[in-house]
Amino acid sequence: MSQLDDNTTQVDETATEPMIRLDQVSKIYPDQEIPAVETLSLDIARGEVLVLVGPSGCGKSTTLRLINRMIEPSSGRIIFDGEDVTSINPDLLRRRIGYVIQQIGLFPHMTIADNVATVPRLLGWKKDKIRTRVDELLDMVGLEPSQYRDRYPKELSGGQAQRCGVARALGADPEVLLMDEPFGAIDPITRDRLQNEFLRLQSELKKTIVFVTHDIDEAMKMGDRIAILKDRSQIAQLDKPEHILAYPVDDFVDDFIGSGSTLKGLSFERVRDLELAPYPTIRHDAGHAQARRVLDAAPQRWLLVLDELDRPLRWVNESHLDRTDRPLRDLGHPVRAKVEPNATLHDTLEAMLTSMAGCACVIDKRGSLQGVVEIEALTDVIRRLRTNARKHYEEGNGSVAPTTGTTA
Amino acid sequence: MSGITNWFDYVGDRWDDVWAASWDHFLLVIQVMIVATVLSVAVGIAVRNNTTLRNVALGIAGVLITIPSLALFTIFIPIVGLGFKPAFIALLLYAILPILRNTITGLREVDPNVLESARGMGLNATQRLVRVQLPLAWPVILAGIRVSTLITTGFAAIATLVAGPGLGIFIKDGLRRLGLPLSMESVWTGTIFTILLALILDVVLSTIGRFTTSRGVR
Numbered sequence: 138m139s140q141l142d143d144n145t146t147q148v149d150e151t152a153t154e155p156m157i158r159l160d161q162v163s164k165i166y167p168d169q170e171i172p173a174v175e176t177l178s179l180d181i182a183r184g185e186v187l188v189l190v191g192p193s194g195c196g197k198s199t200t201l202r203l204i205n206r207m208i209e210p211s212s213g214r215i216i217f218d219g220e221d222v223t224s225i226n227p228d229l230l231r232r233r234i235g236y237v238i239q240q241i242g243l244f245p246h247m248t249i250a251d252n253v254a255t256v257p258r259l260l261g262w263k264k265d266k267i268r269t270r271v272d273e274l275l276d277m278v279g280l281e282p283s284q285y286r287d288r289y290p291k292e293l294s295g296g297q298a299q300r301c302g303v304a305r306a307l308g309a310d311p312e313v314l315l316m317d318e319p320f321g322a323i324d325p326i327t328r329d330r331l332q333n334e335f336l337r338l339q340s341e342l343k344k345t346i347v348f349v350t351h352d353i354d355e356a357m358k359m360g361d362r363i364a365i366l367k368d369r370s371q372i373a374q375l376d377k378p379e380h381i382l383a384y385p386v387d388d389f390v391d392d393f394i395g396s397g398s399t400l401k402g403l404s405f406e407r408v409r410d411l412e413l414a415p416y417p418t419i420r421h422d423a424g425h426a427q428a429r430r431v432l433d434a435a436p437q438r439w440l441l442v443l444d445e446l447d448r449p450l451r452w453v454n455e456s457h458l459d460r461t462d463r464p465l466r467d468l469g470h471p472v473r474a475k476v477e478p479n480a481t482l483h484d485t486l487e488a489m490l491t492s493m494a495g496c497a498c499v500i501d502k503r504g505s506l507q508g509v510v511e512i513e514a515l516t517d518v519i520r521r522l523r524t525n526a527r528k529h530y531e532e533g534n535g536s537v538a539p540t541t542g543t544t545a
Numbered sequence: 546m547s548g549i550t551n552w553f554d555y556v557g558d559r560w561d562d563v564w565a566a567s568w569d570h571f572l573l574v575i576q577v578m579i580v581a582t583v584l585s586v587a588v589g590i591a592v593r594n595n596t597t598l599r600n601v602a603l604g605i606a607g608v609l610i611t612i613p614s615l616a617l618f619t620i621f622i623p624i625v626g627l628g629f630k631p632a633f634i635a636l637l638l639y640a641i642l643p644i645l646r647n648t649i650t651g652l653r654e655v656d657p658n659v660l661e662s663a664r665g666m667g668l669n670a671t672q673r674l675v676r677v678q679l680p681l682a683w684p685v686i687l688a689g690i691r692v693s694t695l696i697t698t699g700f701a702a703i704a705t706l707v708a709g710p711g712l713g714i715f716i717k718d719g720l721r722r723l724g725l726p727l728s729m730e731s732v733w734t735g736t737i738f739t740i741l742l743a744l745i746l747d748v749v750l751s752t753i754g755r756f757t758t759s760r761g762v763r
């Protein structure tokens with residue numbers, strides 16, 4: 138039931154060789170005393186989305202750009218797919234790594250197809266193969282190839298341009314994608330849509346992705362793991378989003394994730410993982426006397442009226458029963474708060490808040506009642522998450538700041 | 546009105562000479578422009594990323610253009626003699642500044658994000674220059690070439706003073722015989738055909754621009 142216990146360190150342990158390893162990497166700019174990045178060590182596992190998040194100026198972008206050596210490290214090593222790439226030709230390295238920036242930087246003088254074909258051309262692919270690949274990629278990011286292939290960047294909206302940017306980064310099917318605030322300059326509605334599409338795409342592609350953002354909510358949404366960075370790119374906390382929400386290791390992290398972290402944490406838990414307590418129910422054709430008996434026998438104040446297929450119909454309480462002799466299906470209040478087992482607890486809580494009885498009915502696909510979620514179930518979950526997260530850190534499993542030896 | 550009729554008669558009577566002088570004028574200008582373009586773009590590319598070099602190059606080109614034209618045409622006679630050569634050199638030195646300045650501006654105005662993404666995808670410095678910077682700077686460079694061509698076409702009329710080729714001969718003749726019959730017709734011939742040539746060259750260049758500039762940056 139608890140995700141905390143069984144696969145906490147899966148990412149770190151099962152993938153014996155990380156896709157990317159930063160080994161004691163520092164970046165000191167010539168005319169500055171304080172390093173932009175100080176002895177940072179970080180492993181990025183194959184197929185994970187690691188989000189670097191932190192306040193402006195914490196060095197998160199610098200860290201990202203150290204990976205494809207857009208910025209050369211002052212010291213330390215960068216290991217890419219088991220190979221030390223600290224001193225190989227950076228252009229050859231970059232052709233193996235997709236790179237997406239906030240401002241996109243499409244080539245304005247080239248068509249969308251030519252933009253997307255950039256890296257395949259550099260790698261000397263055959264024309265036919267490039268054409269097929271371009272159409273495949275445009276299709277993948279939701280730009281109809283026949284319609285967009287021959288357009289120019291200036292003819293695209295911001296959202297379309299960033300889709301094109303992602304397609305271009307995926308051009309030669311790199312294993313790794315670096316994304317620097319890719320959705321930062323896009324309006325909130327489009328951003329949400331792009332994020333969802335990105336997650337769908339990633340569930341198929343399983344790329345190794347390093348994603349930089351300053352938006353903690355975006356980080357929580359996109360990341361398999363999140364590294365919260367403070368000054369000089371020091372890792373304040375590195376873990377799965379639900380762990381960070383349940384147990385921020387220090388005040389910095391606590392401040393950064395902001396208020397409402399408990400609520401946010403509920404987004405990572407699902408109804409199907411709850412143990413549902415028994416709830417008094419009754420068929421709609423039963424008599425009032427029987428209804429009273431069931432209600433009296435249960436601790437709850439409300440009775441749930443079901444139809445012949447066990448689908449919840451009405452909430453009924455004692456005063457409803459006192460007032461009239463009409464059949465149960467016409468009494469009380471209609472049941473509106475219904476959730477399916479894969480709903481998040483966040484959505485469930487929202488449904489409960491609108492419910493007359495303060496509960497949400499869990500229903501299966503056919504609409505039949507599976508159980509009822511009461512507020513206590515949620516507070517139990519929250520308590521459990523916190524306890525487990527604390528235990529996880531006290532036992533030393535949490536990667537608060539792995540091997541960040543502050544040698545300075 | 547008779548003045549204009551006279552002028553047409555004048556040109557008609559000497560059409561072969563006018564055509565030959567125009568052609569020579571054109572050849573002088575076109576050779577100057579080809580060399581000036583290659584030279585200025587090359588220098589512009591070479592100095593684009595270095596502030597000091599950039600200022601030195603622009604400074605020199607700026608000083609060249611302030612040298613009085615009569616002097617500039619004359620200075621090189623002791624070295625290269627009379628005729629085409631001193632005229633070519635003087636015009637070349639004048640033609641550099643507009644192209645050089647526009648080359649530098651055009652290259653530097655390329656959106657840094659575009660260059661960042663180009664670098665991030667693994668284009669090396671040469672590929673970035675050839676595939677990204679030059680195509681994007683081209684409309685600006687071409688604008689410099691057009692300005693330079695107009696200036697050069699006009700100045701080329703002075704070439705005749707150092708026994709160079711071109712339409713200047715009509716102006717010089719007119720000046721020498723000023724007040725005598727047909728002197729003004731001669732001056733007008735040199736002037737009008739120089740202007741016509743400049744306009745034709747400008748139209749040609751603008752047409753070239755239309756065909757060589759990507760639809761995406763127009």
